[in-house]
Amino acid sequence: VFPENPSVWVKDLASYLNYKLQAPRSDPMLSQHPHDYPYCLVSKDLRNIIRSLLGQSSSVLELFFDHCIYTMLQELDKTPGESLHGYRICIQAVLLDRPKIATTNLGK
Known part of the structure; x- marks a missing residue:
């Protein structure tokens, strides 16, 4: 639908994974x-x-x-039920490839 907008692609990826990967939220810290x-x-x-x-x-x-990061933190404050694994998977995938995305902006 948006062939020239990679921002839409990756956000759709995270949303799709959240939808498909339902998981219990008994331990939000995943300890x-x-x-x-x-x-x-x-x-x-x-x-x-x-x-x-x-x-x-x-x-x-x-x-x-x-x-x-921002959306996942917002969703943690809401009523349990929606999986956040899509955001987690995308965050991990980004950081495996480009860890400096997190380390260069620690001040945020």
Whole structure:
């Protein structure tokens, strides 16, 4: 629908993953899971799709990272029920490829 707008592509990716990956929210800090959860559970094929889409959207990755963090934190304050794994997976995928997105903007 928006062939020239990578910002829409990556936000749709996060929303789609949130919708498809329903999970209990009994532990919002995910303390009983490995450090790379839920990304560690993503299939190789899906990882390749995510990497490809993020690679095509490199000009908006910093804004997308900020969007995922901000929106996920807002959703944590709302009524439980909506999965946030899509945001978590996208944040982890961005940081695996471009960790400086987080470290260069710690002042935010």
